[in-house]
Amino acid sequence: MRRIAEALTAAPLELLEQTDTFFHVPRGRLKLRQIRGVGSELIAYERPDAPEPTLSDYTVCPCASPALLGEALARCLGTRGVVTKRRELALIGQTRVHLDRVEGLGAFVELEVVLEAEQTPDDGIRIAHELLDTLGVPTEALIDLAYIDLLAPLVPP
Numbered sequence: 001m002r003r004i005a006e007a008l009t010a011a012p013l014e015l016l017e018q019t020d021t022f023f024h025v026p027r028g029r030l031k032l033r034q035i036r037g038v039g040s041e042l043i044a045y046e047r048p049d050a051p052e053p054t055l056s057d058y059t060v061c062p063c064a065s066p067a068l069l070g071e072a073l074a075r076c077l078g079t080r081g082v083v084t085k086r087r088e089l090a091l092i093g094q095t096r097v098h099l100d101r102v103e104g105l106g107a108f109v110e111l112e113v114v115l116e117a118e119q120t121p122d123d124g125i126r127i128a129h130e131l132l133d134t135l136g137v138p139t140e141a142l143i144d145l146a147y148i149d150l151l152a153p154l155v156p157p
Contacts, residue, residue, distance in 0.1 A: 001109055004135055005090040005097050013088040013099070022080040022148045023073045029146065030077070032063065032070050040066035051144040053111070053128035055121045081152030095131055102147050109137060 006013060017036040022029060028046035045058035063069050073079075088099040098110040111131055113124040132139075143150075 001135055001137075002088065002099055005088075005092065005099060008092045008134070009090045009097075011091065013090050016087040016089055018083075018085050018087055020083040020085075020148070021070055021074075022083070022152075023077040024080050025077060029148070030073070031083075031148075032066055032073065034066050039063075040069075042069065049144045049146075049149070051142045052139075053113070053125045055124070056112075081148050083147045083151060085147070092131065093127070095127060097131070097135075100147075102151075105147060105150055108143075108147075109135065 002013070016038065019034045020031045021034075022031045025044075028044060030042070030044050032040065032042050034040045040063040042061045042063050043058060045056055047056035048054045084103040086101040090097040090099070094114050094116065096112040096114065098108075098112065100108045100110060102108060111128050113127045113131075115121070115124050132142075
């Protein structure tokens with residue numbers, strides 16, 4: 001899959017070492033993402049848990065003090081769990097292809113189609129399916145959960 005992704009992009013794959021700390025929230029998911037050598041951001045998002053491409057609604061906030069923010073969020077909300085991964089990022093057209101090695105889970109591919117203003121969610125689903133076919137990912141291989149849900153099933157704080 002890495003060779004196919006490299007062949008489809010003009011730039012070399014970018015390596016990102018990420019640690020995502022998830023917090024208990026009443027709706028959606030909230031994570032503090034720290035990327036070694038790059039920076040940190042707080043990401044709140046909602047997306048249906050479904051084994052097919054779906055729309056994700058998210059807000060990203062850059063964070064200058066991740067340790068302090070993480071401490072404050074943990075104190076108020078409780079920490080749900082931590083996902084540590086080594087991500088290789090390929091930009092293929094308007095799609096971010098993530099080749100992930102997730103600690104405790106294994107290897108995954110994740111597609112993030114970034115819609116343009118005139119595009120609909122159906123356009124994004126079509127683009128995702130076309131790229132999944134190109135990458136050789138069968139529909140039955142798709143999963144319906146986020147990495148944190150696979151590592152730490154939801155339990156109350």
